[in-house]
Amino acid sequence: MSYISIYEEWCKKATEDADVAGELKAIEGDDVKIEDAFYRNLAFGTGGLRGVIGAGTNRMNIYTVAKASQGLANYVCGNFAEDARRIAVSYDSRIKADLFAKTAASVFAANGIKVFIYSQLMPTPCLSYAVRALDCAAGIMVTASHNPSKYNGYKVYGPDGCQITTEAAAEILADIEKVDAFEDVKKVDFEAALENGAVEYIKENVYTDFTNEVLGQSLVGDEEIDKNVAIVYSPLNGTGLKPVTRALKEAGYTNISLVEEQKNPDGNFPTCPYPNPEIKEAMALGVEYAKKNNADLLLATDPDCDRVGIAVKNAAGEYVLLSGNQIGCLLLDYVCSMRVKNGTMPADPEVVKTIVTTDLGEQIARNYGVKTVNVLTGFKFIGEEIGRLEKQGKDASYIFGFEESYGYLSGSYVRDKDAVDGAFLICEMFAYYKTRGISLLDKLDELYAKYGYCLNTLHSYEFEGSAGLEKMQGIMATMRNDIPQIGGIKVVKVNDYLKGIDGLPKSDVIKFFLEGNSSVVVRPSGTEPKMKVYVSVSAENETASTAIEKEVLAFMEQLM
CATH class of the missing domain: 3.40.120.10 (Alpha-D-Glucose-1,6-Bisphosphate, subunit A, domain 3)
Structure with a gap:
């Protein structure tokens, strides 16, 4: 027809x-x-x-x-x-x-x-x-x-x-x-x-039980923590207003200001055309509020409240947006260190992340004796791993899961990323360190000093309509040809996940491992007319990483 x-x-x-x-x-x-x-x-x-x-x-x-x-x-x-x-x-x-x-x-x-x-x-x-x-x-x-x-x-x-x-x-x-x-x-x-x-x-009790599960993720125990930190929160006109503020207030955080223009549900998203905490423009109004209120921390969740992004003040008093990888590594280190400190680390702990998420997470986990399981892109694969552990009677082994696209989960009570839990944990982590005179940027620098600098960036290219779909298919076919170098760096290994690798389901994803512990992952989006390119560069510092990333990206863009 x-x-x-x-x-x-x-x-x-x-x-x-x-x-x-x-x-x-x-x-x-x-x-x-x-x-x-x-x-x-x-x-x-x-x-x-x-x-x-x-x-x-x-x-x-x-x-x-x-x-x-x-x-x-x-x-x-x-x-x-x-x-x-x-x-x-x-x-x-x-x-x-x-x-x-x-x-x-x-x-x-x-x-x-x-x-x-x-x-x-x-x-x-x-x-x-x-x-x-x-x-x-x-x-x-x-x-x-x-x-x-x-x-x-x-x-x-x-x-x-x-x-x-x-x-x-x-x-x-x-x-x-x-x-x-x-x-x-x-x-x-x-x-x-x-x-x-x-x-x-x-019934209301289901929502209450969910909130209690989130609050049960607390790791501070009886330790001192300043819960009067000044928080600015934006639900980006989505669903987060009630669940996020309820969890934070019940946990004792009362110094919470809301971004008024983005507070109430509104599917037109009038002040943030792309209601995504990954995007600087979506966070801009929140940053203005943070400056006006001299806030310690800015939080924003996307419309269905499964992603959370943040901004924190640097030494000069300017607000800095953290990437999903940076937030995930900070949370992972916090979860691991607090569990060790509290004596609640399970006998065989496990962290689960996606193949496009920073490898720095694996180094952090290894330092604490935690096993890392890498899964395909999509938090459902993290959820499936939680289910696998549960069937083996080892659900307590799961301590954290994260993906670079601002998705986090510290408990097994749900099987998808949870920005209510993410916001709660971020606030607790922030308050815990602030009480001890440590900023999140200080902590991040500490991680880089210990494990080495790692730059991770995501680049999306739109391909609308039937012609766009055909173009994306052609790009993936080109990628599957022999590519000896990317941006002048030797390709040492290629994982084509369409063939099925490490027991993972077949998926139209290619990962190029480059000399010097860097990598490039290419995949068509499963939900949007976009091609996504994930670049991960390890180097001695940010300047060197940025220079390498620029060369790698220039090569990839020639193929788009």
């Missing part, structure tokens, strides 16, 4: 949502726009769905959400006993997120699946927690994480609280592809389903 034929079918049948119907009418006769909206079905994988909100099979709308939900419902009904068919649902502040969440719930309920949904927007880690707490077969989180406002998405979780495995994603996709969005989707009225009990709001 051609994209024009599919478009014409949608014009006739997609009448329930006025926004979609209006857009279909607006693009009439525009072949380029029609092709982009209908040339493919929105990709579904281990990250679920993610795309631009709008009309079309390649867009996020109630029809693509309902089709995916029907496929997931068919999968659950085909793989779980009737009394185990339960799905947890949550959503963030994105445009139409509540509508998409209720659409999904209406489909699940129509298929005889019990639905538990939060009565208000809640972070991704709260969804992961609810899946396990309520013994669900699956969970969905309506979010596009840190993407711009035009995006929304649909993450799918398995019964273990992790995002679905590659195998499960393939089975669910097969079920989705059998569904006709207009003929095969079962649906009931959401409010009616609430009344008859097919859909139930998640």
